[in-house]
Amino acid sequence: RDQIRIVGSSTVYPFATAVAEQFGKTSGFKTPVVESTGTGGGLKLFCAGADENSPDITNASRRIKQSEIDACAANGVKDVSEIVIGYDGIVIAKAKSGKPLALSREQIFKAIAKTIPQGGKLVANPYKKWSDIDPALPKDDIVVFGPASNHGTRDALVELVMDEACDKFPEIKALSGDSKKVACEAVREDGAFVEVSENYTVTLQKLTALPYAVGILSYSYLDQNGDKIQGATVDGQAATYENIAVSKYPLSRPLFFYVKKGHVGVIPGVKEYIAEFTSDKAWGKDGYLSAKGLIASPDAQRKEEAAKSKELPNVKL
């Protein structure tokens, strides 16, 4: 194989394809093949083996988990390095033609959780319309296109919204262990939350088609499609470049990619691809990735990560 194979996060997908395209057109190597499988799906493929047919790089919109590092190791993928490429925010988006939303994390939880504490008990989520949650919200049906469990955005959503919000309900706070986890993290399955497992273009398509629908996707999609969709404010903060860059927007998170070190030097071009990605021309403040909606890391962090990308130390949690 003389062509890099990249899988993983659909959040990072637009950036990875942009870099791949640039890399293919300028480096003399073949253009890498990038597939959008979601962070979890990507890591699964990435860790499935070390052989030629396994991907060289996986993109991620959350950090790798210890369980995944272990799975990798079990399959002979011992040396994996991590590069932080920049930042992103999870955006609660809607078609521009729809009514704008201002949400709190609690309200988001109420809209998408499987069970809701009511009268001291956990009951199946009763909310059908946004206005059922809060009369101030529009009288639209709740239809949320959200990432499925193979997506890092889903994990981030759980961490940043649901885990945070559920602590505000004393009924759930009182729980512990698995039952608390389920109460906090389970998502409704009555059709109001539609799990999208491919990539966010699907979500985007659905949003433009259904003006009342809400989609959970990453900031770059909002940035690139500002003419079509709008982001809701979360806890009073708008999803803007500046807000995310300084983490004022509550749903901010870093983006990564992971490299299979065993493939560096074996598969032609891996090193050069990493170099292209970590060049200022790409991920810098004025780089072409920022034009694609990537929120650049601070200068110092970029420098550090660029240095790391030469050494490729093993990832440590």
Place this chain on the structure above:
Amino acid sequence: MVDQVRVSATAEKVNARLQRRYAVEKRFRFYGIASIVVALSFLAILLFSIISQGHTAFMQAEMRLSVTFDPSVIDPDGGRQKAVLSSADYTALVRNALLARFPEAEDRLARREMIALISQGADLELRKMVMGDPSLIGTTRDVWLPAAASVDQLRKGHMSRDADKGGQFTQRQLGWIDALESSGNLSSRFNKWLFTSGDSRQPELAGLWGAVVGSFYSLLVTVTLSFPLGVATAIYLEEFSTRNRWTDLIEVNINNLAAVPSIVFGLLGLEIFLNVFNLPRSAPLVGGLALTLVSLPTIIIASRVALKAVPPWIREAALGLGASRLQMVMHHVLPLAMPGILTGTIIGMARAVGESAPLLMIGMVAFIVDVPASPLDPSTALPVQIYLWAASPERAFVERTSAAIIVLLCFLAVMNATAIFLRKKFERRW
């Protein structure tokens, strides 16, 4: 005489109902015409909507800039080494050229807005120029570079100038665009990228060529496999075998395969070709194999019809002269059936060209920029490219999707016209 009475009664009774019966007749006839009109108007609407949406994609906005090929940017140490030239920062050239055009853009925001007017791939064009002719370095040339897709869309009226209505441009940008426009430095030119390059994240640089070549390779594999296999099967069934359980089994299988949903062939390809035989994902080779299975029944059935149409006395005459069965087939039957077989094959191929569901299953939906150089390279195919572009959020891909459909339909039209031509030309009446 009794009957005579009854007879006239018949005529009278018939007369009494005639008007009503003719009204029913008329209505029924009208339903028939209406159905055809409805069906054909669906066709008309479909074609109209696609052509009206797609024709604009064949032209695209380009911007004329006077670019200075600054040696200090391209090749600071003057070695003219390929590697140096190749990795130079051509974006800087573009930026400088824009700055020279609009010196008023001084602050960072203004520069960002200015840069946003031109395609992010403009530097690649410059790079191509320099790599092709290093003597350009040091000169200043007027160069037509692709404008950003949003500028293109604005000029085509697909995007509002009004920020409230989804317009993406600031007043300053609009001013620049108008200035370029009125000075003749911004105009629509033939969209050569559409026909020469592979896919791209940049709509203005995205092309169909990769998909066309991918389709071509898939089809090559399909033709080389399904034509001989299909014709051989048809010959065996029509000319050699006698009807027995074995041939019945084959026949039942063929008829069923002809009606099996094509996505099932995709599942077969995924499981057998990819998982068992470990063939490469996304490769036209695998796509071609799957499409072979899709088109094989069509070819077999058409070939059998063509063979059946050769009158039996030709066979008798040949055999009566002492030709063996194979000689009879090769010398007489097959040449006579060939036009029909070719027609069937072309129609089967046309079906394969338009097929996408099985290709999704074997990974030909990846984002692939490079034009494949062999049937083993990753690639998409025309219909899959349509599917991908149809799912792309950028507004500019809508017209490109339609344009891709127009191209695909043209291919199909050519193939079918060839088939019809063959059939007409070699039509034989015995």
Place this chain on the structure above:
Amino acid sequence: MQFSILLVVLLLLSAVGFRMGRGRALQVGGPKARALHSLPSYYGYYVALWCGIPAVFLIAIWLSCEPFILQGIVVGALPADAKSLPSAQLSLLMNEVRQLGSSGDYQHASGAIASTAAEQYRNLRNMSFGAMAVISLAMAILGCVLGVRYIRPDLRARNKVEGVVKIFLIASSTVAIFTTIGIVLSLLFESLRFFRMISPVDFLFGLDWSPQMAMRSDQVGSSGAFGAVPLFAGTLLISLIAMVVAVPIGLLSAIYMAEYAHPNFRSVAKPLLEVLAGIPTVVYGFFAVLTVAPFLRDAGAAVGFSIASESALATGIVMGIMIIPFISSLSDDVITAVPDSLRQGAYGLGATRSETIKQVVIPAALPGIIGGVLLAVSRAIGETMIVVMAAGLSAHLTANPFEAVTTVTVQIVTLLVGDQEFDSPKTLSAFALGLVLFLVTLVLNVVALNVVRKYREKYD
């Protein structure tokens, strides 16, 4: 490259064999080759086959065994510590070895072990290729010689050559059977794995479809309900709408074409209708998304209905359009096959055209028409691109055509595009769905084809 040279050489050898065989035949054939059983060129083909076929078989077998043998030898020669590496690492190493060995460029080798092994691999591979080339060429030459020696005037060369061709023909005709076996096996194998995790009863009769299960143990995914009823219902709903559009329009068009239309009109309208059948389904999908769905939504809004953008209605209508020519051309066949004597009988009694058609022709053609409609239903059920692009993703159990539903094929595509984990029921469920789809369409096809065939026999 080398390989293609070998093939070309083999081809040339066969050509030489052909000439030798022919020459030999002419030589032994006596004056004017009268004594020969077959034409001299058949002796040529005979020798050429002797020359080519064994060699090609050898090459095929050699190439399929070579990687394993080479790997065995290379691994065997590795230093002890490398040999005792865990299998995954060993495979990675071998991977690199192969990579390096093929390129012949050891600069980027990860270590001395790899480059030595690569060197060895490379040598072995060259050797193996050389050996294969030599042996296959030797076999070809031997075949040539043997073939030539077998030639006697009474050798039935033509029968032998034709025997080989016939074997090829028979082998070709089995491809259809192997394809079916392949489909069944590939679907069955993964489906069985799926049914080991999810009971078939839950799958076939469950009312909830929510396949996105947790990927890791520390994650809370959806419950992983695999009740496919909503998918079946959605598929049926869309197919039903498609049929409601296609059957009347297709049937009435066919009737008009067959019974009323002037030949000139027919010769224009019929191919135009067939254009609808030639349009790729992905185009219909795009048409549904971009033109029909928005139109219906707006039209619905105008009269106070809320019609989803991905309504079963829009999808079904477009699918119906796609199926119209299918129904019309099948019905046309069937209607024109109704013997004229029946029509004459009715006209002779004083029936009008429409009475003849409705009361005599259609009843007579009905079995055939039903067969055609069944085939069309099977087509609608299996149609993929239109629904993937225009139908919904969420599994609603509803009969309301204004709502979005999802279908079996949509789920197969969503489950298999992107990440594939062949150890999770999520991915495997796609194969179970594929199996159901295959079986349902199979039954429909068998029934429909039988009905149509019976019908044809009745009037042929």
Place this chain on the structure above:
Amino acid sequence: MPIASEAFLQQSGRAMTGTSKVTAKDVNVYYGDKHALKAVSLDIRANEVTALIGPSGCGKSTFLRCLNRMNDLIEGARVTGLITLDGDDIYDYSLDVVQLRARIGMVFQKPNPFPKSIFDNVAYGPRIHGLAQSSADLEEIVVSSLQRAGLYEEVKDRLSEPGTGLSGGQQQRLCIARAIAVSPEVILMDEPCSALDPIATAKVEELIDELRENYTIVIVTHSMQQAARVSQRTAFFHLGELVEFGDTEQIFTNPQQKLTQGYITGRFG
């Protein structure tokens, strides 16, 4: 037998001026360029059986089909001349062809029962023309038609079974029953027995003889014996022309034309 011949001429002369049900005058039929029927004039008398004979392709069927305008259905067929039924021009614009065909029934060469029950086959005509007021009425018509066609006894227990399940001869009688169920005035039969075995043929011939009482019958046949057996008058066609027309007996015993003689003695055809 010159005497017989004279007698014939007298008869014939009388016939030409007698009570004719259908008359054809100078009828030409063209199929596209093909001139299939050439200036045929002929009259058909009520309550008689008129046989049309002649070698294959001579235009017998063509002429027959002119009489109830079945030729209208053939593309490119053109009819000139005058054909009248009870004195009315049947090609007149004001005449309705549906009504005409109800008045002039037809039985075809190959039995062509509809793929319906025996009952529905016979009831079809009365139904579309609205001849029955009630279902009892309809049943009466069906039964009496079947009776008159001599089929009732054979099928009375299975009226609801498909007509296609009957034997060839029964099917042909069913078709005759179907034709007479609309009480036509004239029945045209185009080689009604050619697909039948001798026994079935005999039955149908017998039936034709009975029907003659109430109907005017025109029958095309290939078999001269049959023409001799069932018809009162015979017309001999050759290459689209009416060669000879007259009393059956005379035609077969004393033909006036060489051609006719050649044909009936089997010298050609």
Place this chain on the structure above:
Amino acid sequence: MPIASEAFLQQSGRAMTGTSKVTAKDVNVYYGDKHALKAVSLDIRANEVTALIGPSGCGKSTFLRCLNRMNDLIEGARVTGLITLDGDDIYDYSLDVVQLRARIGMVFQKPNPFPKSIFDNVAYGPRIHGLAQSSADLEEIVVSSLQRAGLYEEVKDRLSEPGTGLSGGQQQRLCIARAIAVSPEVILMDEPCSALDPIATAKVEELIDELRENYTIVIVTHSMQQAARVSQRTAFFHLGELVEFGDTEQIFTNPQQKLTQGYITGRFG
């Protein structure tokens, strides 16, 4: 004519033991369940024309097609009994059917030239059997075959035009030329004139008479006159059985069997 009859018997007896080219002994043919040919024994003498006559469906073609094993091609056809050509069993396993058909040529009812040029039509047989060493050789064979078929003068200027462009009679002679181009020993003809007009028929009959000198000919015909004109011996089949076989003259003047007599006097068939 009892004397003639006796003479016939003597002749016939002699024939059975004479120089027969092809002999059939107790040949039965079944098409599936249908017993189409029943225990037929017959011998065909060299350089004679043997005619097979009989009513339609009696098995003439079936018998003819047994002789060059064209029945092998019909699904479900089964042949028992012994047929020899020059003493060799033609159904013997070791016998190559292709060679057999080169030795026993066939001409069919409907002229069936290949849709190729006249030259290629005639040259086809010699080509596949390798009868010509050079193209000059081949041309000679083609020309002489056409000459012997009496067609050469008519087509010599247009040998490269398609054979399908000839008239029916010419086509049939072309087919005969094509058959004799492979120099067969026996030529089978299945109603070779039934699609031809009288003039073309006469030509073909004349040709058959000439060919007899060099070939053994078996001809199936519906026309008794033709059988009488061209054949030396005649076999009469009925319902799959060989009813009578003998000298043509005798068969037509003094048939031994009632059936034969009935047939040749035109009482049935």
